[in-house]
Amino acid sequence: MHDLIIIGGSAAGASAAIYAARRKLSINMISEDFGGEVARSGEVWNYPSIIETDGITLAEMFRKHVEANDVQPTLGVRVTSIAKADDGHFVVQATKGGAAVTYEAKAVIVATGVHPRHLNIPGENEFYGKGVTYCTTCDGPLYRNKVAVTIGGGNSALESALMLAEITRHVTVININPEFRGEQVLIDKVLGHSKITTVFSAETQRIEGERVVKQVVYRDTATETEHAVPTDGVFVHIGMIPNSDIMPSDVAKNAFREVEVNLKCETNIPGLFAAGDVTSIPYKQIAIATGQGVTAALSAIDYLNKL
16 A cells, blocks of 8 residues: 555656655556657757757656656556545556556556547558657657658647658648647748648548558648648647546546646545646646646645645
């Protein structure tokens, strides 16, 4: 029986672990991997005190900071459910290495983040790993001197296009909207880049190929005509879905399946806290997630002190 279980190994989970460890709580930090979407970020220029870095480096710094506080994350753990027992403690069911495992604690912080939204079009699943990917940071270097397509219109798609422009011969950005919806500095860089072509009001229809991806077909929503873009790789960045399915059935969520929390990162279930991108807090930023992790940890400490 631990004082606190932290589920998630990225920005929110790391900061929660650091603060909880400094209060000498008995902690179990569990996650499928360490880094989450932070590690899949490209260049990071807006994390305070670090002028320039990248997601992989920042995630590794988070991990080292956690371990410096004598917390060793338990990785390879896939949580399946969280339940509150009759006596008030929490039971976390999970799998590790194919075997069922159970963890127990007096309080739980859920910092499970989000996962990429899929297009749900023909060819997407068929060519996953054969040209279709959701992580430019992970797979972009594989397409050096080739041609690529990025699908999306937000910050992650803009960052993807800029990263690919430094690796590939050319990048085409397919955006279903008539304009980009991201930070203006990124928009300006993409629109002004000689190796990036932008296609607006374009609805992606299907991904085609043989053994690997060969082209992307989109529909021009203004003219109702179809067009094909030859490509070696398709990088899908159309948004994220919160990893909230593990929550108890009676936890409050909004229409986007984000966990509803108050200013103290408390859910509607006493002793159960949530932090980071999995929550209803707007603006999904690394700096905000770390702050929420701190808030959740301090709230959990208050809760434990009152038990």
